[in-house]
Amino acid sequence: MIIKSVPREAVLIVNAHSRRGEALFEQAKEKLQAAGVTLLAAHAVHDPEKLTDVVRQAVRDGAPMVIVGGGDGSLSGTVDDLVGKDCVFAVLPLGTANSFARTLGLPLDLDGAIKAIATGQRRRIDLGLIDNDYFVNAAALGLSPMIGESVPHSLKKYLGRLGYLIWAVWCFLSFRPFRLIIDDGTQEYRMWATEVRIFNGRFHGGVELTENTDVDSGDIVIQAVTGRNRARLALDWYAKFFKLRSRDAHTQDFRGKSLKLDTRPHHHISIDGELLARTPVTVSIAARAIDVVVPLRNAQLNRLSQSFFPSGRNEADAGSQKCGPGI
Template identity: 70%
Template sequence: MQHSDNPVPDHAVLIVNAHSRKGEALCGEAKARLEAAGITLIASHAVKDPADLDGIVAGAVRDGAPMVIVGGGDGSLARLVRHVAGTECVFAVLPLGTANSFARTLGLPLDLAGAVQTIASGRRRRIDLGRIGEHYFVNAAALGLSPMIGDTVPHKLKRYLGRVGYLGWAIWCLTRFRPFRLTVEDAAGEHRTWASEVRIFNGRYHGGVELIETTDVDSGDLVIQAVTGRSLLRLAFDWYAKVVRLKSRSANTVEFRGEALGLRTRPRQKISIDGECLAKTPVTVRVAQGAVEVVVPSAPSIA
């Protein structure tokens, strides 16, 4: 892990996506807890229209904020981290979404009090980002069933039922999905197979589930993991095996690793980037090494 000896800034701009599942209810509490923990808030924003988020974060970075604290789900974090990438501004996370995969990868507490305490007493860690075209991702991009779910799931279902509602919608989508032909190009050449889902990992989590154990957000590369074959039951079993952590949980997948990987499908597939459909095959996925500093829990003290 690439930890920094520099302290976490004690001045920050707070930006909460009030459209996220918990954002509106917790925005005021987050502000109060941060100030009580010793964080001076240069400004705070409860943003009800997600279209306004980019401008507010970009403005905070441009004005020299030493840290931006973003409260929201994985989609918000992936969308906004590009404004911090390559700058001296620290990116801190309040996990207020449904799956909170990025927070899980970083080992952050998922409750508001714990997340605030981490910001107040944690450490800085420099991490990689994945990139597809102009779009960065903090956790994972995916094609196959995941984009179908993300592109069609009713917002109110996610907002009020959380992961249970998301799972129910996933089962509904599974009955309507069709496998596809996949070609991956890495340093060893081209690899072809049938696939029902493809996950492109920067971190270990996707949909709130740890789906891969062979990478991390500072590994310096990306991993493409494909669920092979044409059976949708095989895809369902793969998710089940990884959720309950069966010994055979990797039996139905193949992995490709590199700093840049080519990806083609037949037919073309939409690509969800941390939960939002923003691209379509064919693409080249790349790693942006050490692109941003985040706040993580302090290492345990040694007696």
């Protein structure tokens, strides 16, 4: 397998409004350059609504790679301008749940994420589509958008995932089930549901909610927590968080290239944490849409090591030989 090289020049764009963005912007600049990444420009964006414009301009200016720091909403809102462009997308996970970074296998600490960018490889991935809006990881309707729409920013900023959990319990008490309609082009399915997740990746809210898809699977997955009993939703999150054997007992999955989704009553849809759509919608996949940076896999690191040491010696063995400087 040929490992495509990651560009050594990039534009850094950080959502300074995200939970850790403002505090870590200067550190990110210094550590990226120390790791051998030449920054053509660096922007701390304090108004989240301007983030997309800054990324768009960087792509138009010919940046070989854009490094976006922020939460899942920041990342999802910027990918549209990379589709069809020869520009690599790299991620600094500076948000609360960092579900997309988890799906890509990226370290969640700043040093680890920068190391992955400096030493990683490209991976061609799919993007999800809700009508004409691209998203990187997951969307949801039901309780999750209700939480995302109403959670106080200060609670999210200072308590992180714990803040989400506290607010989720509060919202859970007033939430009501709804009717779900899914059309896969050959059959229409109707059921009661308490939550619906739309997956391009595996994680949502920082929890792995599906093991049956990935960002290069070539299809989209709709997962419904079925039934009218709200306790089933709590049990589903509990089982999936702790990876119990019963973790799929309360959900039903629908998979395809394109699916129509509607609800009664109509519901807002949270796309990677941001309320951006409302049922009815068409959910589809944009296969192999962009290049992202991911860590090198262990097997690939081993192959690289063997290419440097064809006789089978490892780097430590080579360093013990007095035959010149090590590699």
